[in-house]
Amino acid sequence: MRADEVSGRWAHAHEEDTSDEMVFRPADAELPPSRGRVAFELRADGSFAETGLGPADVPEEATGSWTLEGATIRLSDGAAQGVPREMEVLRTDKERLVVRKPR
């Protein structure tokens, strides 16, 4: 898997999750309102930005660095309630990034 296949801005489409999979959609997709929706941006320069859940529902912003090893995305520390720090990519295309749901 190449970095450019997973880079970009993704928002958690929790509505589409299954018991084993987490589904992300391009962040500019029209997703419905939600009490909380984590999102992240993987940039070509190795940095990331993310939006995590907040304790009073104000989204928490954070930035850091990321790597791709095989099919595993690893992110440095970020938001307290952000995306998983390690995500195994199951499949990806222009419309979706699907990762294995962490146990």
Next chain:
Amino acid sequence: MTPKRRQCAAMQEYERLLEEQPSFRANQQRAEDFTARAVTSGEAGRVARRLVTIPTVVHVVHDKPKENISDAQIRSQIAALNMDFRATNEDTAKVPDPWKGLVADAKIKFQLATKDPEGKRSNGIVRVQTDRTSFGAGDAVKRASAGGSDAWPSRAYLNLWVCTLGGGLLGYAQFPGGPRATDGVVVLNTAFGTEGTAAAPFDRGRTLTHEVGHWLNLRHIWGDTLDCSGGDRVPDTPNCKGPNMGKPTYPSVSCANGPHGDMFMNYMDYVDDAAMFMFTAGQVERMNACLAGPRKSFLAA
């Protein structure tokens, strides 16, 4: 989702709150210490014996006509909020048997203000025309100079702002102990009330119930960590891993909390309006401690 730029502005606002106002963190810690003491000493219990009325002001900040929601839609929201806080909402009947005994009446009543801060008669509704098409989580909606509406004194009123929010945001709150000028709750206009522009699945007024829970110092039932390490500082809500969304099926087990699992029908989870319908006795005790301490200005009213 909103452009990244706007969310960065929101974060900067939050960071500013924490870093430029060291009192915010200190006040939150004081509120937490007081809560623990008030619960054990019985001070929270004394508040619980009588009904507390909270004068409430709704700031409707609108650009397009449909954002200027009707008085009836506002009243439908206050009615729903009051049923939820008195546990007179019909759907408490859906609480699973093991938790039926935990359903609690907070004995808090929210009433649209009948007097403005100058003592003049009021219907408790402030309507402000804005040229902004939407707001973020950065509190601009709470400032007239930024296209919003200034708060009424927050020791005497609960301030609610209703507007269009970007980024799919439904609402957000401020815990006790924060700056007075931004104290209160913001809710998306299409998630406010039970009629008019209120849209499913957020059309039963529960976004406000959840956010007012935060305003009275309640935490999310998963404890704001996405593993099993966090807690909500309430003993009768089971530990759980993270937010539940949509309309889950009972039981939904996490963090070894079987057989009953997550209390996802609690107002302080992230499920749809139709799937949440209870506060517990422990949560009510925390809210009472908040009214005995950081928000005691409302007891005199």
